[in-house]
Amino acid sequence: MKTDNVEYTGFSGWVDPPADALPALTEEITCQVAVVGGGLGGMSTALRLAERGQDVVLLEAEFCGHGSSSRNAGQLAGAPGGDLQLLDLLFRKKMPGMVRLAEHAAHFVEDLIRKYDIDCDYEPTGNVFAAVSRGQMGRVRRVAKILRRAGGHVELGTSEELGIPRGFLGGMREVIGGMMNPGKFTLGVRRALLSSSAQVFERTKVTDVTRDGGQVVLTTPRGKVRANRVVLATNAFAGEWDITPRRLSVPIWVIEVETEPIDPARLAAMGWTSRSGLVTQHAIMENYRLTSRGTIVFGVRRLERGTTYPLPRKKPDPALVEELAGAFATRFPALADVAVERAWGGWIAITSSWLPLAGQIDDNVFYSVACNGHGLAQAPYVGSLIADLIVDGERHEDLEALWAKKPKFPRPMMMGPLGLRTIWAVDRFNDLVNGSRRNARRGAVPVA
Ligand SMILES: Cc1cc2nc3c(=O)[nH]c(=O)nc-3n(C[C@H](O)[C@H](O)[C@H](O)COP(=O)(O)OP(=O)(O)OC[C@H]3O[C@@H](n4cnc5c(N)ncnc54)[C@H](O)[C@@H]3O)c2cc1C
Numbered sequence: 311m312k313t314d315n316v317e318y319t320g321f322s323g324w325v326d327p328p329a330d331a332l333p334a335l336t337e338e339i340t341c342q343v344a345v346v347g348g349g350l351g352g353m354s355t356a357l358r359l360a361e362r363g364q365d366v367v368l369l370e371a372e373f374c375g376h377g378s379s380s381r382n383a384g385q386l387a388g389a390p391g392g393d394l395q396l397l398d399l400l401f402r403k404k405m406p407g408m409v410r411l412a413e414h415a416a417h418f419v420e421d422l423i424r425k426y427d428i429d430c431d432y433e434p435t436g437n438v439f440a441a442v443s444r445g446q447m448g449r450v451r452r453v454a455k456i457l458r459r460a461g462g463h464v465e466l467g468t469s470e471e472l473g474i475p476r477g478f479l480g481g482m483r484e485v486i487g488g489m490m491n492p493g494k495f496t497l498g499v500r501r502a503l504l505s506s507s508a509q510v511f512e513r514t515k516v517t518d519v520t521r522d523g524g525q526v527v528l529t530t531p532r533g534k535v536r537a538n539r540v541v542l543a544t545n546a547f548a549g550e551w552d553i554t555p556r557r558l559s560v561p562i563w564v565i566e567v568e569t570e571p572i573d574p575a576r577l578a579a580m581g582w583t584s585r586s587g588l589v590t591q592h593a594i595m596e597n598y599r600l601t602s603r604g605t606i607v608f609g610v611r612r613l614e615r616g617t618t619y620p621l622p623r624k625k626p627d628p629a630l631v632e633e634l635a636g637a638f639a640t641r642f643p644a645l646a647d648v649a650v651e652r653a654w655g656g657w658i659a660i661t662s663s664w665l666p667l668a669g670q671i672d673d674n675v676f677y678s679v680a681c682n683g684h685g686l687a688q689a690p691y692v693g694s695l696i697a698d699l700i701v702d703g704e705r706h707e708d709l710e711a712l713w714a715k716k717p718k719f720p721r722p723m724m725m726g727p728l729g730l731r732t733i734w735a736v737d738r739f740n741d742l743v744n745g746s747r748r749n750a751r752r753g754a755v756p757v758a
Contacts (some may be wrong), residue, residue: 311636311647323653332373342537344366347545350690354422358694359697362698370510371514373500373513383587386687390408390412414708415691418691419686429498430490432488433490435584438474439591464485519553539674539676547619548679563614568606576644608637614730615726635650665682
């Protein structure tokens with residue numbers, strides 16, 4: 311695969327930043343509810359609060375959609391993220407709630423697209439847990455059993471039965487969900503928010519969150535907001551303030567890359583008839599998806615831990631782009647000559663349990679964070695449920711499923727740079743073994 315002319319972007323490959331970024335807050339204001347962070351989580355919280363008649367202010371450091379909401383792979387998942395076998399082992403009682411939450415979240419986003427008539431190239435294709443080896447196929451079968459037992463809607467099949475490329479052995483389709491251009495979706499939600507009664511200030515970074523009497527005070531470089539309630543929706547950036555619960559999540563940098571447009575006849579020859587997005591069953595997944603512009607977007611494979619705040623502005627590491635291109639050529643040998651056109655990345659938040667979380671600090675600060683790389687559906691859904699909790703005073707059963715009773719969290723395991731490198735190395739070892747087996751079956755000499 312050619313990687314000599316890649317555009318490394320500091321934002322997203324899906325859309326350009328909006329041309330109408332709003333001015334910063336320059337005064338002291340008061341409101342009923344203030345939301346910090348204008349990703350899908352924060353925007354959907356503010357939108358819902360505005361629709362329910364609340365006096366709401368949203369503060370965003372850059373522009374709404376600047377974070378991972380516009381940068382992700384656009385695979386709207388209908389199942390929980392993380393290692394589902396491990397989660398089932400540790401949290402079996404929670405699994406039905408997590409599965410229900412994931413499915414409801416995907417439907418919520420589909421409703422949002424319809425309600426605000428958002429043109430985001432959405433295709434309800436589902437997504438497939440795709441196996442690249444017999445070992446991964448065994449894992450997929452076990453995961454399918456876990457999800458079915460928890461009430462999930464999934465189907466198992468060979469690559470032909472699932473309509474996915476023949477480089478994969480088969481897999482399990484999450485029937486609910488699909489794929490979209492997440493940049494267009496996020497800017498569509500931004501437009502809906504700006505048309506609502508919510509007051510939105512962009513270019514307004516909250517530098518401190520304190521309490522004064524019964525109110526919460528948000529300090530920004532040129533102004534202040536005094537609010538009765540505050541919702542923290544800054545995802546990976548949550549660790550910047552003292553008020554954030556310790557060890558709530560760790561920030562992790564992941565990337566996506568996009569090919570040049572591919573000849574439709576070559577795409578058709580791959581047998582990817584379902585167009586479902588794919589995620590491999592490595593410990594750190596690879597994802598692959600078709601786009602409506604005739605390209606393939608793919609990524610992740612390596613997790614990079616953020617260790618200092620503020621989190622740095624980053625562009626993808628060319629060595630990782632090279633590595634992802636190598637993986638692409640293995641999974642899609644017929645397209646090995648296609649070029650990578652652009653690459654981008656973003657910060658996600660991972661919790662120590664790998665379960666999504668929401669909770670409350672005292673009675674007036676709410677947080678929802680860490681959909682563990684599955685927030686395209688879950689962040690906006692959980693955000694709207696927090697808005698309903700603020701208005702109604704009651705938690706929906708899906709919010710209850712992820713509610714942290716106390717803001718106390720264990721130290722995350724294997725999330726340091728060495729732990730992440732070890733997980734990556736185990737994946738590569740398994741790839742090597744499986745590649746050797748594949749070659750042996752074809753009669754070729756295994757590569758040592
Ligand atoms: C490369 C990549 C691929 C992914 N692929 C998928 C996928 O296919 N499917 C899926 O479901 N999920 C995926 N995800 C995860 C998904 O994008 C996130 O879980 C989701 O977008 C989180 O939304 P959010 O609103 O919580 O956070 P964000 O979109 O990150 O929003 C947080 C916002 O807070 C703002 N902010 C931060 N600090 C402050 C401050 N101090 N004051 C004011 N504002 C502040 C930021 O500027 C940002 O706009 C992916 C993520 C990445 C990066």
